[in-house]
Amino acid sequence: MKTARMEKIDFAKTHKELYSATGIIKEVVADKAVFLTIKGVGPPGGPEFTDCIAKLFALVYTTKFSLKFAGKLDFAVSKLECLWWEDPAKLPPEKWPWQLLIRIPEGVSESDLKKSRQEILKKKGIDTSAVNRWVWKEGPCLQVMHIGPYNEVAPVYHALAKHAEAAGLEVIAPGHEIYISDPRRVPPERLKTIIRMPVKKKR
Numbered sequence: 001m002k003t004a005r006m007e008k009i010d011f012a013k014t015h016k017e018l019y020s021a022t023g024i025i026k027e028v029v030a031d032k033a034v035f036l037t038i039k040g041v042g043p044p045g046g047p048e049f050t051d052c053i054a055k056l057f058a059l060v061y062t063t064k065f066s067l068k069f070a071g072k073l074d075f076a077v078s079k080l081e082c083l084w085w086e087d088p089a090k091l092p093p094e095k096w097p098w099q100l101l102i103r104i105p106e107g108v109s110e111s112d113l114k115k116s117r118q119e120i121l122k123k124k125g126i127d128t129s130a131v132n133r134w135v136w137k138e139g140p141c142l143q144v145m146h147i148g149p150y151n152e153v154a155p156v157y158h159a160l161a162k163h164a165e166a167a168g169l170e171v172i173a174p175g176h177e178i179y180i181s182d183p184r185r186v187p188p189e190r191l192k193t194i195i196r197m198p199v200k201k202k203r
Contacts, residue, residue: 006068009075009105019079019178021145021194025163028196030138034108035081035101036060037134043093044082044150052100052130053080059128060102062116067108078103083174089154099174101134108133142171143196145180149188153177156195164199171197 012019017028038056042048060077068074081101088096110133117128142164146156161171180192 006071006074009073011078011103012076018143019180019194021143023145023147025142025144025160027199028141028143030141030196032135032137033103034106035103035134035136036113036131037099037101038131039097039099041095041097043096044098046093049098049100055126055128055131056080056100056102058120058124058126059113059116059131060104062120063104063108063112066116066119067112072112073105073107075105075108079178079180081176081178083176085174104133138176138196138198140200141176141196141198142169143176143194146193146195147189148191150183150191150193153193153195157197160195160197164197165202168202169199170202171199174198 018030036056036059038052040048040052057077057080064075064077079102081103083099083101084096085099086097113131113133117131120126120128142160144156144160146153157171157175164171176196176198178194178196180194181190183191186192
């Protein structure tokens with residue numbers, strides 16, 4: 001007797017407007033969602049940044065396969081995202097605060113994550129206790145696709161702020177980057193990154 005096939009949750013398909021973009025600035029609304037998240041300080045690509053990415057992916061992949069094999073749910077691992085709560089231009093790179101994210105289904109519970117953390121610690125010796133389950137509603141935003149090196153995103157943020165002002169809006173923190181390309185496989189000049197900023201009505 002065949003068991004019913006689980007439907008795979010894939011946010012790139014169910015929330016296409018949030019995980020795809022063009023070079024034209026558009027308004028989107030990001031409703032409440034659940035993420036795995038970890039915070040740190042330092043330059044992107046630095047030791048802490050790289051270590052936190054490893055912990056984030058270790059937890060999300062272990063949880064994904066544990067839940068799939070248990071027949072509970074199946075999901076595609078989402079793209080890596082990063083929030084910038086302060087303007088990096090005002091701080092030296094070693095003091096840049098960031099928050100890494102990977103979106104997960106609501107059905108992934110704290111209990112599921114606890115089991116995965118224990119498995120990762122036992123099998124790989126990796127402590128993922130700093131990775132948390134986080135519910136966040138971003139709300140109305142402006143977003144656009146940036147193609148090029150990561151260190152050339154500053155003008156994109158300025159363009160979003162200018163677009164918001166022309167529309168009677170103002171951008172607010174955090175700056176939000178969604179990394180569509182894998183930098184290990186794609187040259188810097190072809191990297192695709194969605195740049196998003198929450199907005200509110202200008203006072």
